[in-house]
Every structure is written in C-alpha cells, then in structure tokens.
Amino acid sequence: MKPEALLFLGVALFFAASAVIYGWWAGDPTGTAVLVVSFLMAALVTFFLWRQDRRLGTVPQNRGQAEVRETAGRFAFFPPRSYYPVLAAVGTAVLALGVVYGLWLFLIGAGLLAPGVVGFVFQYNDPEP
Template sequence: MKFQGRLFIWLSVFLLVMTAVYGLWSREPAGTTALALSFGLCIMVGYYLAFTARRVDTGAQDNKNADVADDAGELGFFSPHSWQPLSLAFGGALAFLGIVFGWWLMYFSAPIILVGIFGWVFEYYRGENANQ
C-alpha cells in the first residue's frame, strides 16, 4: 500500500501543477474545476493509502523480491446475498432523473437511498445473520 499511496500523492502533485497551468493558459472554468476536483480526489486517496500503510503489515506489492503467488488468497469479505446495492442504484438513478426532469423527483429518491444505505450498514445486525 505504500507504493499506491506514493503513486496517488505524486499524481495529485501533477494534477495540481496541470490545474494551475491549464487555468492560467485557457481561462476556462469547467476544465479547471474538473482538474482541481481530480487533484482533491487523488490527494484524499493518496493520504488514506499512505496513512493505512503505516498500520497494516507490509504486503507483497511493497516487497521487491516477492513473487506473484505471495499475494494470492482471500481478498476480503463480500456480502453474497445483499439486495441493498440494487435499491441504492435505483434511488441514485431516480435522483439523477430528478436533475433532468425536475427536482421534485428527489422527494421520491431520497427515501429509497436512505433505506438502501440503512439496510446495507445494518444487514448483519438483524435476521439470520444477527450477531448473538
């Protein structure tokens, strides 16, 4: 994770320089804003990865003498039977349609999104998967 953190931090430095050059040269606000937001995203991801790399064990990607097979195995836990992403996708699509057709659609999409988020966060605290 150290390598990925450094990669994103260097990418954010590059994007900051390109934002300044593009903003001064073109005087076009949309592209300058997009580059500035890309800089912000890269610095957040880079900081998170660099911060997390200090707290976890060194991975195979940080070892120069590691083989590809050293990083094999389980990657994490992914919920196999979750319907919550479907409700979030439906609510998000309805929200984006609200931008196109009218903001009144947000009144219908917000509860769907909130129920999806609530269900996704608490799906392992109820039903057959509840911790006892």
Template sequence: MRVQAFLFYGCAVFFLVTDVVYWLWSGDWTGTTALALSIGLAGLIGFYIHFTVRRLERANNGPLYEDDPEGDIADAAGELGFFSPHSWWPLFLAMSAACVALGVVFGWWLVMLGAAATVMTTIGLVFEYYRGHFAH
C-alpha cells in the same frame, strides 16, 4: 501498495499544475473547477490507500508482501476476504438511486421517494449478514 498511493499523489500534483496552467491561459471557471475536483479526488484516493497500507503494516508487523522486494508470489496465497455470492441488495440500491435521478427530471416527490428507498436499501445491504439464515 505504497506505490499505488504515490501514483495517486503524483496524479494530484499533475492535476494541480495542469489546473494552474489551464486557469492562467483560458480563464474558464468550469474547467478549472473540474480540474480542482480531480485534484481533490486523486488526493483523497491516495490518502486512503496510504492510510490503509499503514494500518495493514501495523497489523502484519512489517511490510506487505507486495512491498517486499524478496517476496514470492506464494506469499500472497490465502483467503482474500468475504464476498457476497447471492445478494439482491445491490440491484435494489441501483433501482432506488435511479429513482432519485429520475426524480430530478420528473418531480421532487420522486426524489423524496427515491431517497427514502435509497436509505432503506443501503441499510439492507450493510446489515444483510447480521440477521436471518446467513448471519455470522
């Protein structure tokens, strides 16, 4: 996974060079700002992947199986994690986020209602498996 981190770092450097050239040739602040945000986002993703790989390598006491040149496909076998098979919370979260977006068009009262619903549904999504029948 270290390769993926350096791919995003490379994208950030590419966007940086492109941003400087774009700003010098066009003088357009909108495109320059968009490219600057692209630099930040690519760097952020690269930093996150790099940080996560370092943490996983410390937990495994060595490189990850995808970074091992002598590794086999069978080294990656096993459980990958827990994924919710039947959660309704993402649907409710998307509807409350859509309520916030529509509130910008129709009125600030709808933004406030949607923001409150977004906070409540986010809490429901995060703590879904801490209570009730499916608690671990």
C-alpha cells in the same frame, strides 16, 4: 500499498497544479471544474491506498525478495449480499436526473448517494487481511 499511494498522490498533485494553472490562464470554469474533480478523485484513491497501507502494512507484492507462497491464503473479504450498492446506484441516477430537472432533485440524489457510498465502503470493517 505505499508505492500505489505515492503514484496516485503524484497524479492528484498534477491535476491540482493543472487546475490552478488552467483556471488562472484560461478562465474557463468548465475545464477548471473538470480538473478539480479529477484532483478529488485521485486524492480519494490516494487516501484509500494510504489507509490500506496503514491497516495492512507492507504487502508481499511490494517487497522485491517476497516469494509467491507469501501471497497465498485469504486476500480479501467479499460480502455475500449487500443493499448499499443498490442505494448508491439509485442515488447516482436521481443525482443525474437532478442535474437535468433541478436542484431539489439533485439534493435528494446526493442524500441517497452519500449513505449508499459510506455504507458500501464501511459496512464490513474487517481488521484481518
């Protein structure tokens, strides 16, 4: 997953440089905020791919001389049921309503969304690929 991580690192650096240049040149806080959020999202994907590369090592898809049969077998684990996606969805909805109705509702939504996302991502920390 190292090539994918490097690709998204390039995307993140592009958005970071764009945010700095745009923020200095245009002085528009809205566009700068969008570019900063784009940088953060690309950096999050980069971190995830880097972490997967450290955890799984080199996958056969990234080797030129790999054979198709090397990718056979269990590829990923999918949990049978989880309530974290529901918590993340409710947190996102309340967070979006908080943008409209006020900071207090936004903070409640952030408080619901954070454990939903963290639980959703880390509920099964399966070391076996």
